Amino acid sequence: MTHPRFSSTQRRRAVLSSYLGSLIEYYDFLLYATASAVVFNAVFFSDLDPLVGTVAAFGTLATGYLARPLGGIVFGHFGDRVGRKRMLVISMVLMGVASTLIGLLPTYAQVGALAPVLLIVLRVVQGVAVGGEWGGAVLMSAEHASSRRGLWASFTNAGAPSGMVLSTLVLALSASLTGDAFLTWGWRIPFLLSVVLLGIGLFVRLSVTETPVFAAAAAAQPTTPARAPLLEVLSRPRNLLLAVGVGFGAFVAQGTLTTFLISYAVGAGFERQTVLNALTLSSLVAIVGIIGFSALSDRVGRRPVVLGGAVATGLWCVAIFPMIDTGSAVLLTLAVVVGQGVTHAAWFGPSAALYSEMFSTGSRYTGASLGYQISGMGAGLSPVLFASLQAAGFGTGTLSAVIGVLALVSVGSVLALRETSRDGLDDPDVPAPAGTTGRTATR
Secondary structure (H helix, E strand, O other): OOOOOOOHHHHHHHHHHHHHHHHHHHHHHHHHHHHHHHOHHHHOOOOOOHHHHHHHHHHHHHHHHHHHHHHHHHHHHHHHHHOHHHHHHHHHHHHHHHHHHHOOOOOHHHHOOHHHHHHHHHHHHHHHHHHHHHHHHHHHHHOOOOOOHHHHHHHHHHHHHHHHHHHHHHHHHHHOOOOOHHHHHHOHHHHHOHHHHHHHHHHHHOOOOOOHHHHHHHHHOOOOOOOOHHHHHHHOOHHHHHHHHHHHHHHHHHHHHHHHHHHHHHHOOOOHHHHHHHHHHHHHHHHHHHHHHHHHHHHHOHHHHHHHHHHHHHHHHHHHHHHHHOOOHHHHHHHHHHHHHHHHHHHHOOHHHHHHOOOOHHHHHHHHHHHHHHHHHHHHHHHHHHHHHHHOOOOHHHHHHHHHHHHHHHHHHHHHOOOOOOOEOOOOOOOOOOOOOOOEOOO
């Protein structure tokens, strides 16, 4: 069997599929994050004190992030065994169905404690689905790319703020309903729209072929390897640990900038709509920032861009809370736009290509997914941790210090990595397709 050549048509389809798939998955996943900050405490935890209810709502948010590594392991295993495309179709269906069912859930007032239990179950399903989505979507773009891998892979990461923009806009439109309409039924509309997005995403995703890199590896080794991909990754844990070290702080910052700050700013006296508007603008800027910084990493390397983003985010988070405490809508907007759209985009954007370059083809889906999803737990845990610290009387200086320390961990992890932006993704024993260097990173 000859090695499939890279196709510009398939690359474009793969990038579009990855972007739309990521947008849809994160629309569903982050819609929950936004809703947990503005509505779930009243709908599913109405018997609790408002502050305790907010902590509980953020707790259900965290369960989805905790389930993401499980999704990375399960989908990664089969993605490394039978192919990227099949797993991506399954993950998209799983997420769309779970989100639609959340929109149909009864409230605490209707069925009591069963309501939050069902909410948690569906949140876990969401976590498993998004845990399988990211790694496969990144590899579909990266392994279809013959050059500029940072740029093409970044569209998967750009899907996250795109999904945030869409989810925030839809939720904001629903929140504009007068009276009790929003808490009664308006919040359900964004979740029910998931079924429409699912149909669009599947239409695009089914038109993409398997990646040439995976097809070549499968042709070169037609028998199933004796060792499972997860064991392959864990047998050489250095890259996995460094991947977590690079990304965990970035996700803590992301959870702070996209979820915790909504609750914090509303508690500081801002109108809910003002906060959502600022978040929407920051997400729009982040789309451009992620793609731009990732393209820059193709030219100057992954390490300088990620290092700069981690240091800048750590420093900027010292200023964010005081800016919000001023009560100025302009400073609130500036705080989140610079934080999410510029400094965090540089830290987060190149990770799509970086993670895919850290693992070999036979365990790449598993390794990249697991590293990314373990890191991703930071975004789910940080709102719970910060809300709990706030409830315990700790000041915002403590919250900024946590982000700063984790930024330093990321800096150390990046410095421990070598530059991989010039390496090929093909394995040494697999013939390199035309247009590639044929080199591969040290795994």
